[in-house]
Amino acid sequence: MNTPTTHQKNQSKIATSFGSASQSYDVSARLQRFSGKHLMPWLPNRNDLRVLDLGSGTGFFTDLLAGSYNQVIGLDFSKNMLQFAQQSRSKDIAWLEADAHQIPLQDESIDFIYSNLVIQWCEPLDEAIKEMLRVLKPGGLIIFTTLVEGTLHELKSSWRQVDDDQHVIDFKTEEQLDEYFNTDASSILEHKCQNIILEYQNVIHLARELKGLGANHLPKKKNRGLSGKDKWFAMTEHYQDFLEPSGIYPATYRLYSGLVVKLNN
Numbered sequence: 071m072n073t074p075t076t077h078q079k080n081q082s083k084i085a086t087s088f089g090s091a092s093q094s095y096d097v098s099a100r101l102q103r104f105s106g107k108h109l110m111p112w113l114p115n116r117n118d119l120r121v122l123d124l125g126s127g128t129g130f131f132t133d134l135l136a137g138s139y140n141q142v143i144g145l146d147f148s149k150n151m152l153q154f155a156q157q158s159r160s161k162d163i164a165w166l167e168a169d170a171h172q173i174p175l176q177d178e179s180i181d182f183i184y185s186n187l188v189i190q191w192c193e194p195l196d197e198a199i200k201e202m203l204r205v206l207k208p209g210g211l212i213i214f215t216t217l218v219e220g221t222l223h224e225l226k227s228s229w230r231q232v233d234d235d236q237h238v239i240d241f242k243t244e245e246q247l248d249e250y251f252n253t254d255a256s257s258i259l260e261h262k263c264q265n266i267i268l269e270y271q272n273v274i275h276l277a278r279e280l281k282g283l284g285a286n287h288l289p290k291k292k293n294r295g296l297s298g299k300d301k302w303f304a305m306t307e308h309y310q311d312f313l314e315p316s317g318i319y320p321a322t323y324r325l326y327s328g329l330v331v332k333l334n335n
C-alpha cells in the first residue's frame with residue numbers, strides 16, 4: 071500500500087475535523103448561511119442544468135439547488151457530512167465522497183459549480199481549480215465564496231502577542247485569487263469583497279463556533295496539544311482591545327464572492 075503524502079494526511083485531518091462537526095454544523099453556520107444565499111443572484115435561470123455543489127457539507131444549499139435544477143451532485147470528502155446530508159436532504163441528489171483535487175466526474179460534464187466557503191481549505195488551490203475547470207463544460211461557471219486575508223484578524227493578532235504558533239489558517243489575498251482565476255483557461259466575470267463582522271459574547275463563544283463548524287484543523291500548528299490555560303488566558307486579555315462599548319466581542323470574516331467562467335479554448 072502507498073504511504074499517504076503530507077497533502078493526503080492534511081486533507082484527511084480536515085475531513086475528520088469537519089466530519090466531527092456534522093451534527094452541530096447547521097446551528098453554528100450563521101456565516102455560511104449568509105454567504106451561500108448571497109450567491110443566489112448569480113445562479114443561472116435555466117433549470118435543465120447539471121450542477122456540482124463542491125464541498126456540500128450538510129447539504130443545506132445542495133437541497134436548495136435541487137429545488138431549481140435537473141441534476142444536482144453534492145461532493146464532500148467528509149463521510150460524516152455526506153451521511154448527514156443524505157439522511158436529511160432531497161432523495162434526488164447524487165452524493166459523492168471525493169476530494170476537490172480529484173473529482174470523479176467526466177471532462178466537460180457539468181454546467182456550473184456552486185461552492186460556498188470551501189476553497190480556503192483546498193491546498194494546493196491551483197490543482198483544485200484545474201479539476202473544477204476540467205469537469206466544467208466550456209462557458210460553464212464557478213460561483214463561489216471563500217474567506218481571504220483579514221479574516222479573524224482579531225484572533226490572529228491576539229495570539230501573535232502570545233506565541234508564534236499557527237492558530238488561524240492562512241487565507242489567500244484578493245490579489246492571489248485574481249491570479250488563480252484570471253488565466254488562459256478562466257476569467258473572473260464579477261467579484262465582491264466585504265467584511266462581515268459577527269458578534270460573540272466572549273472568546274470562548276467564538277472558539278466554540280469555529281469548533282462547531284469543524285473549521286479548527288491547522289496544518290502548520292507546531293504545538294499539537296492544547297494551547298495551555300495561561301496562553302489562552304493571555305490571548306483573551308489581548309482580545310479585549312477589540313471589545314465593543316456594548317461588551318460584545320467582534321470577529322471579522324472577509325468574504326470574497328466570485329463568478330468565474332471557463333473560457334472556450
Ligand SMILES: C[S@@+](CC[C@H](N)C(=O)[O-])C[C@H]1O[C@@H](n2cnc3c(N)ncnc32)[C@H](O)[C@@H]1O
Nearest residue numbers: 088102125126127146147148169170186188191
Ligand atoms: C465550511 S463547510 C461549507 C459547507 C457547505 N458548502 C455550506 O455552505 O454549508 C466546508 C465543507 O467543505 C468540505 N471540504 C473542504 N475541503 C474539501 C476538499 N478538498 N474536497 C472536498 N470537500 C472539502 C468540508 O468537509 C466541509 O464539509
